[in-house]
Amino acid sequence: xxxxxxxxxxxxxxxxxxxxxxxxxxxxxxxxxxxxxxxxxxxxxxxxxxxxxxxxxxxxxxxxxxxxxxxxxxxxxxxxxxxxxxxxxxxxxxxxxxxxxxxxxxxxxxxxxxxxxxxxxxxxxxxxxxxxxxxxxxxxxxxxxxxxxxxxxxxxxxxxxxxxxxxxxxxxxxxxxxxxxxxxxxxxxxxxxxxxxxxxxxxxxxxxxxxxxxxxxxxxxxxxxxxxxxxxxxxxxxxxxxxxxxxxxxxxxxxxxxxxxxxxxxxxxxxxxxxxxxxxxxxxxxxxxxxxxxxxxxxxxxxxxxxxxxxxxxxxxxxxxxxxxxxxxxxxxxxx
Numbered sequence: 254x255x256x257x258x259x260x261x262x263x264x265x266x267x268x269x270x271x272x273x274x275x276x277x278x279x280x281x282x283x284x285x286x287x288x289x290x291x292x293x294x295x296x297x298x299x300x301x302x303x304x305x306x307x308x309x310x311x312x313x314x315x316x317x318x319x320x321x322x323x324x325x326x327x328x329x330x331x332x333x334x335x336x337x338x339x340x341x342x343x344x345x346x347x348x349x350x351x352x353x354x355x356x357x358x359x360x361x362x363x364x365x366x367x368x369x370x371x372x373x374x375x376x377x378x379x380x381x382x383x384x385x386x387x388x389x390x391x392x393x394x395x396x397x398x399x400x401x402x403x404x405x406x407x408x409x410x411x412x413x414x415x416x417x418x419x420x421x422x423x424x425x426x427x428x429x430x431x432x433x434x435x436x437x438x439x440x441x442x443x444x445x446x447x448x449x450x451x452x453x454x455x456x457x458x459x460x461x462x463x464x465x466x467x468x469x470x471x472x473x474x475x476x477x478x479x480x481x482x483x484x485x486x487x488x489x490x491x492x493x494x495x496x497x498x499x500x501x502x503x504x505x506x507x508x509x510x511x512x513x514x515x516x517x518x519x520x521x522x523x524x525x526x527x528x529x530x531x532x533x534x535x536x537x538x539x540x541x542x543x544x545x546x547x548x549x550x551x552x553x554x555x556x557x558x559x560x561x562x563x564x565x566x567x568x569x570x571x572x573x574x575x576x577x578x579x580x581x582x583x584x585x586x587x588x589x
Contacts, residue, residue, distance in 0.1 A: 254292060255367075255422045256445030257305050261296045262363060264304035265353060274299040276320045277353035277402060278332075279391060280307050281379045281415040285344020287336070292375075292417045296353060299324050311336065312346060320350055322385075327352050327403075329389040331380055349379045349415075351390055352403045359393065359400040366395050370421035370483060378412035388412065421485045422447045423572070426510075428501050429491035430456040430463075433516075433557040437489065438463045440561045449481060453497065474500035479508040487512035487568045489548055495521070499528055506533050506540065512571050514548030514564055522546035550577055 261277070268275045278295045280287075287308065295305040295313065297320045306313055312334050319332050329351035336344060355363075366373050377391040390406035392399050399408070425441045427434050430452035438448045442465025449468040452458050460469035470477070474497070482488065488510045492498050498515070502525065505513075515522050526544070530536055549563030550570070570577050 254294075255419050256447075257294065258363075258419070259367065259422070261294060261304050262355075262360065264296050264298070265355065266360075268296075268298050274324050275353045276323050277351055277391065278307060278316045278320065279349045279351075279377055279415075280346055281349050281377050282347035282381065282413075283344055287344050287346060291415060307346070307348065312348075316348060316350065323350060323352055326385075328385045328387060330385045331383050331389065333381070333383045347379065347381055349377055349389060349391065354403040356400065356404070359402075362395045362398055362400060363393065367422070370424075370485065371396070372421070373419050375417045375419060376408065377415045378409050379415060380413060421483070424449065424481075424483075424486040425568070426451060426482065426486060426488045427491065428452075428488065428498075429493065429516075430458045431491070431493050433560060434491055435463055436557040437491075437561040437564060439465050440558070440565055442466070444565065451477060451501070453492075474504040477501065477504045479505055482508040482510050484509060484511055486510045487514070487572070489514040489516065489564060491516035491548075495525065499525060499532075502529050503532055506536060509539075510543060512568050513544045514567070515544060515546030516548055518547060545571070 265275050276297045278297065280289065280291045280293050283291050289307055293307045295303055295307050295316065297303050297317055301317060303313065303317065307316065315334060316332065319330065322328070323330065329349065332348040332350055334346040334348060336346065374394040375391060376394065378389050380386060380389070388409050389412070391402045392408050422445070424447045426449045427437055428451045430450065434450065438450060441448050447467045448465060449470065450460070450463050450466050451470045451472060453473055454471045460466050463469065482505065488505065490498050490501055490513070492501065515525065545567060548567065549560060550567045552563050552566070554560045554563040566577065
């Protein structure tokens with residue numbers, strides 16, 4: 254969800270330049286089922302434009318309608334949306350709608366947290382009683398610093414609290430620069446992931462060749478730094494060169510990503526890993542356990558776009574610790 258917050262902050266800055274007030278809507282509690290879970294947010298601009306969504310589209314119009322009073326009186330309110338009787342598909346959503354007026358110090362601290370890929374927390378005070386409540390509000394906690402989303406509000410521990418721990422934006426490092434890497438980059442960026450492309454200088458490519466990429470590194474394996482790889486990072490090795498794949502694999506041997514995918518058939522993987530172990534016999538089982546090759550779920554993918562979907566789906570299943578099944582075969586609720 255951190256990437257959604259990035260978009261909200263970006264939209265706020267645009268609104269501020271246009272001298273447009275903004276309101277933040279946060280789902281703080283849920284009874285029953287919903288398209289999205291508590292913690293999802295949406296920014297509404299005074300002219301009706303919005304960034305983000307809290308559901309599949311059925312709740313948003315009512316939030317925008319109820320937000321209008323806040324643009325006039327700057328008074329936070331609780332909205333209760335019972336989708337069971339309106340549409341038959343949603344549970345009961347409790348939504349905090351509040352003025353969004355972050356300070357310059359807030360914006361600087363948020364930017365620092367993103368750049369440092371640090372965790373942070375968000376706390377919202379709320380009630381399940383619908384209507385206006387002046388003491389409700391949300392707070393962002395960056396390390397030892399706490400910032401309210403608007404001036405004057407104080408964290409009231411006597412109120413019900415919705416607390417959320419936010420991880421750094423998920424990162425995908427793609428090692429390779431062929432056509433299929435472009436497709437994987439595009440799909441991953443649409444999912445909100447930060448994408449880094451690593452390619453040899455001989456590839457003669459740039460970030461302009463990879464729509465959606467956040468960073469492009471034209472680096473040989475010997476120069477590649479593993480500092481850009483953390484526990485919120487997945488790597489897909491797809492240079493289409495066996496020798497180059499081996500060199501890059503050796504270059505990242507001491508990193509600890511959450512996922513490492515190898516493109517190519519099983520025989521190629523076995524040969525690659527056998528030679529890798531010959532070069533680095535002290536490799537840990539922990540590193541070998543994160544390797545997935547051939548990368549991707551078996552969904553019948555054939556085109557570069559379909560293969561990208563298969564790889565992204567496997568990364569999600571690994572990072573969310575889910576065994577892929579058809580939802581129609583799942584017992585109970587989709588989200589636990």
